[in-house]
Amino acid sequence: MIKGLYIHIPFCNIKCPYCDFTSITLYDENIFKSYIEILKKELTFYQNENIKFETVYFGGGTPSILRTDYIEEILNFIRNNFNVIKNPEITLEVNPKTYRYEDFSHLREIGVNRVSIGSQSFLEKNLKLLGRNHLAEDTFETVEDTLKAGIKNINLDLIYGIQGQSLKELEKDLEIYTSLEITHISAYMLTAYNETPLGKLVKKGEFKLPTDEELEAMYFFIIKFLKEKEFYHYELSNWAKEGYECKHNLFYWENVNFLGIGVSAWSYVGNVRFGNTKNLFEYMEKVKDGVKPVLFREELRERDLINERIMLGLRLTKGIDKNLIKNKQNLIEELKNEKLIEEVRGKIKLSPKGFLLSNYIISKLLD
Incomplete structure (x- = not known):
């Protein structure tokens, strides 16, 4: 049975220099509208599957680049055409300053009950080095607006292993993270993928990553610090308050069947793993023509x-x-x-x- 649904929204206002995900720097309402229609059509390809969705996860890219009525349109389509449990976990990834209180209120009304905020750090130096287009105060406001709207299940992303980062700076960041009313922290070591702008800077010696020993010290420090703050370490890069583990991501790690919709999205159904094409316009054309946009398919043996x-x-x-x-x-x-x-x-x-x-x-x- 398919229990999880992942929906990929590839659009971004800017492309972060370290990002290796399929994302497109674009803001065009006409393309957004077309993409929503294509997502709904792709979903219909799977109406005969054995489905009971327990989680829905909007990832990106930047899902919060879309107006919330687009999110409502997708969720209504899912509820009207598929079997969904009574109170599914519905997560939306959000960048700081893209949504405000009114948006989060609307999201709560349409069933979004978990928000994952791409904060990355509260130190301005780190945000600048990471090429982020938000300030620390934007994240504070986004968390405040989310809580005020009644969405209490909040994840904040943290990136560590940044050029020049000290344990003292990491501690300062973690102090801020754990002072907020959040339920989950995802802490990722900065990785310089070869084909990203960051990877090219590292290769040229213009951006220096910490040594393995420094990274080890940082990771151990995060584990110890978050344990003291009652965040339970349940996965390599994820910590949660008791009962607030991300159910959707647990489906991935526990080999539960899930469906991925959208450009570059992956699925695991039965014993088959398959992924959609990474080219946006090829993806949209194929779905428009009634063809599954699957680029890769692998049947898993015992x-x-x-x-x-x-x-x-x-x-x-x-x-x-x-x-x-x-x-x-x-x-x-x-x-x-x-x-x-x-x-x-x-x-x-x-x-x-x-x-x-x-x-x-x-x-x-x-x-």
């Missing part, structure tokens, strides 16, 4: 499915069933001795140090 459970499950702090990797006993002992993994009540999970080397460890455990 061994693939086990590998997926290992790869995704080890991102979670609760870990995976030991039996999934029972044929790797020597490696397990070796990793335990190196304090990279822990064994607790029949579960294998990564240690904090192991999380930093998760890609390496997971690659060793996969067949």
Whole structure:
């Protein structure tokens, strides 16, 4: 059964220099209207699937570039054409200063009950280095407006590992984050992907990333600090107040079937993983012609499915069933001795140090 729905809104006012997601710098109401119609048409391709949506997630890009009546139009279409549980988790990604109180009030009225704000930092120096087009005060106002409108489930994104960042600065940022009435924090290490403007600056030596030792110290500091503030570390990069884990993202990590709609969106249905084309106009033309815009399709065999459970499950702090990797006993002992993994009540999970080397460890455990 398909339980999650992801909707990709690719449009942005600006393209952040570190961003590797499919996004388009564009503001054109006519294209927005056309895109909404195309999203609805693509959804109809899946009306015969076994669906009971428990979560809807609007990601981007910048979903808050759209007027809230567009969000309402999509949600109404979903409710009128699909099986949806009574109180689904509905998340909308928002950039600071794009929506105000009236917008959040409308969102709450139409069922949006979780907002994820792309704050990244409250220190102006960091925001400038990250090429963000908002100020710290914009994030404060966005959080205030969201709470005032009655949406209490709020995530704030944090980026760390920025050029010149000290532990003292990271602590100052975290103090501000945890002083706000939020329920969730996603903390991401800054990554310089080769083809991004940031990646090119790093390659030319014009932007210096912290050393591995400095990044390790930052990650450990975040874990310790947020634990003291009663944020539960439940996934590699995610912390939540008790009961406020992101249900939609847990579907990804727990191998629950989900549907992705929109340009470049990915889906996992049955034992099949597939993804849409990354070209906006190719995507729109295909859907308009009644053709699924799928660019890539992979049917997962039994061994693939086990590998997926290992790869995704080890991102979670609760870990995976030991039996999934029972044929790797020597490696397990070796990793335990190196304090990279822990064994607790029949579960294998990564240690904090192991999380930093998760890609390496997971690659060793996969067949």
